[in-house]
Amino acid sequence: MTRKRDERARDRAMTGVFMAATVLTIGLLVYIVVYILQKGLHVVTPAFLLESPTEMGRAGGIYPAIIGTIAVTGLAILIAAPVGVATAVFLTEYTHESAVSRLIRFGTENLAGIPSIIFGLFGFLFFVIYLDLGWSIISGALTLAAMILPTIVRTSEEAIRAVPTAYREISYALGSTRWQTVTGAVLPSAVPGIVTGIILAVGRGIGETAAVIFTAGASLGIPASIFDPVRTLPVHFYILAREGISMENAYGTAAVLIVVILLINIGAYWAMNRFAAKSNV
Amino acid sequence: MQRGNKIDIQDLNLYYGNMQALKGISMSFPANAITALIGPSGCGKSTFLRCLNRMNDVIPGVRITGRVLLDGKDIYAPDSDVIELRKRVGMVFQRPAAFPLSIYENVACAARVHGVRDRATLDELVEKSLMGVGLWDEVRDKLHKSALGLSLGQQQQLCIARVVATGPEVILLDEPCSALDPASTLRIEDLIRRLEERYTIIIVTHNMQQAARASDYTAFMLNGELIEYGRTGDVFTSPRDPRTESYVTGRLG
Numbered sequence: 001m002t003r004k005r006d007e008r009a010r011d012r013a014m015t016g017v018f019m020a021a022t023v024l025t026i027g028l029l030v031y032i033v034v035y036i037l038q039k040g041l042h043v044v045t046p047a048f049l050l051e052s053p054t055e056m057g058r059a060g061g062i063y064p065a066i067i068g069t070i071a072v073t074g075l076a077i078l079i080a081a082p083v084g085v086a087t088a089v090f091l092t093e094y095t096h097e098s099a100v101s102r103l104i105r106f107g108t109e110n111l112a113g114i115p116s117i118i119f120g121l122f123g124f125l126f127f128v129i130y131l132d133l134g135w136s137i138i139s140g141a142l143t144l145a146a147m148i149l150p151t152i153v154r155t156s157e158e159a160i161r162a163v164p165t166a167y168r169e170i171s172y173a174l175g176s177t178r179w180q181t182v183t184g185a186v187l188p189s190a191v192p193g194i195v196t197g198i199i200l201a202v203g204r205g206i207g208e209t210a211a212v213i214f215t216a217g218a219s220l221g222i223p224a225s226i227f228d229p230v231r232t233l234p235v236h237f238y239i240l241a242r243e244g245i246s247m248e249n250a251y252g253t254a255a256v257l258i259v260v261i262l263l264i265n266i267g268a269y270w271a272m273n274r275f276a277a278k279s280n281v
Numbered sequence: 282m283q284r285g286n287k288i289d290i291q292d293l294n295l296y297y298g299n300m301q302a303l304k305g306i307s308m309s310f311p312a313n314a315i316t317a318l319i320g321p322s323g324c325g326k327s328t329f330l331r332c333l334n335r336m337n338d339v340i341p342g343v344r345i346t347g348r349v350l351l352d353g354k355d356i357y358a359p360d361s362d363v364i365e366l367r368k369r370v371g372m373v374f375q376r377p378a379a380f381p382l383s384i385y386e387n388v389a390c391a392a393r394v395h396g397v398r399d400r401a402t403l404d405e406l407v408e409k410s411l412m413g414v415g416l417w418d419e420v421r422d423k424l425h426k427s428a429l430g431l432s433l434g435q436q437q438q439l440c441i442a443r444v445v446a447t448g449p450e451v452i453l454l455d456e457p458c459s460a461l462d463p464a465s466t467l468r469i470e471d472l473i474r475r476l477e478e479r480y481t482i483i484i485v486t487h488n489m490q491q492a493a494r495a496s497d498y499t500a501f502m503l504n505g506e507l508i509e510y511g512r513t514g515d516v517f518t519s520p521r522d523p524r525t526e527s528y529v530t531g532r533l534g
Binding site: 167188 | 334339341364365366367368371374376378381382390391393395440444
């Protein structure tokens with residue numbers, strides 16, 4: 001009797017603990033987003049988005065930083081997505097599980113754990129100095145690509161492994177080549193997972209500061225080519241806040257960054273649902 | 282009716298690493314007949330079936346010796362084209378695995394693999410294949426709906442239609458009814474009977490009633506060896522080997 005009551009009390013208490021943990025997690029997220037938006041949203045006007053900054057960013061807008069972010073992240077994804085997906089396809093469909101493939105996987109996982117400032121340093125020494133690409137969109141994009149590559153490989157590999165073996169067997173038994181099997185039977189089922197991984201990578205890339213500040217530079221000009229330096233939104237935010245130029249505009253920049261990331265995630269869900277609906281007519 | 286042999290097997294051995302899974306199998310499959318492979322689980326009947334369209338090639342550590350002649354040509358010869366082989370020797374698997382595509386696409390994808398692109402040709406081929414497996418009337422109004430909405434029995438018919446669409450000469454069926462209910466099983470057996478006219482059919486089954494009902498010839502395998510092979514009626518009513526007798530009467534396996 002008493003034991004039973006104890007157990008029930010414990011059950012209720014633990015339900016409370018788990019709920020509290022969840023509320024804490026969600027609450028923290030909501031608090032950060034609301035705080036930033038509250039502090040920054042009032043600065044965000046069409047002019048703030050479409051004008052160049054003046055007085056180092058104390059006045060004016062953030063237009064060049066928006067362009068810089070899109071250019072660096074976009075180019076990084078264009079480089080990393082094909083390479084990452086191809087690596088995942090090779091590891092899953094072209095090799096059998098072996099010491100070598102385990103070593104490659106171990107390597108990519110470790111790559112994912114390297115702090116981004118190390119990537120920044122590597123990018124600076126290799127792309128900026130050694131390859132003489134200078135502070136530029138291309139240096140930043142290559143560095144960022146190296147940084148997000150493991151995420152893309154990992155998520156794509158998981159998505160591809162989740163495709164039932166039966167699909168591969170059927171495809172081969174119908175007389176498909178390996179390429180036909182990969183493109184016809186494996187990748188279509190894996191696309192939602194792969195796309196999710198790429199979106200995650202975009203999110204990580206957009207918010208990245210340390211890796212790009214050393215490689216893409218901090219220029220406030222509008223780039224004319226991928227060999228020009230740019231300043232991305234997080235770098236702009238960092239400089240505004242770090243050097244005490246304008247906390248107001250720093251929060252404005254942060255608000256834009258948060259809204260953009262939210263929009264990307266919503267877009268990703270929309271695209272994924274559309275894809276899922278299409279394949280299940 | 283005079284029947285030639287479609288496939289001749291000469292001293293076929295298969296090893297998984299050091300383990301020998303098939304031991305010196307020699308036999309012939311007659312054309313346009315249904316041959317059943319029976320035997321207890323793990324006797325190597327599925328492994329043997331997969332040798333006939335080289336599906337074991339992709340498994341690491343598998344080594345095969347001996348010859349498998351399709352119309353007199355060794356499919357394991359160095360100049361043999363495995364893509365062409367699998368087009369000629371189709372395979373239906375145990376679990377009806379329709380692709381998560383429309384009914385139409387499930388059949389059309391098989392033809393596309395072999396380079397059919399023209400829409401009208403594809404339409405015709407899909408209709409013909411679905412008719413061939415007796416599924417057309419049930420699905421004609423929902424060709425572009427997901428194949429996953431079909432019953433398991435219908436999905437298995439669809440899988441057979443997919444194989445038929447590649448224009449095979451031989452159809453291998455690996456326990457095609459083991460995931461199906463009795464009514465669907467009978468449907469598939471009827472279908473296999475009808476396909477016999479056009480194709481050479483080899484079916485692996487652990488269901489002896491099915492072998493007795495639905496085949497012309499039966500081969501009994503045990504521990505990787507071919508124990509007995511003959512007309513289905515003879516194997517079931519007057520087996521020559523005592524082990525066959527134990528198995529078909531239900532005392533073994």
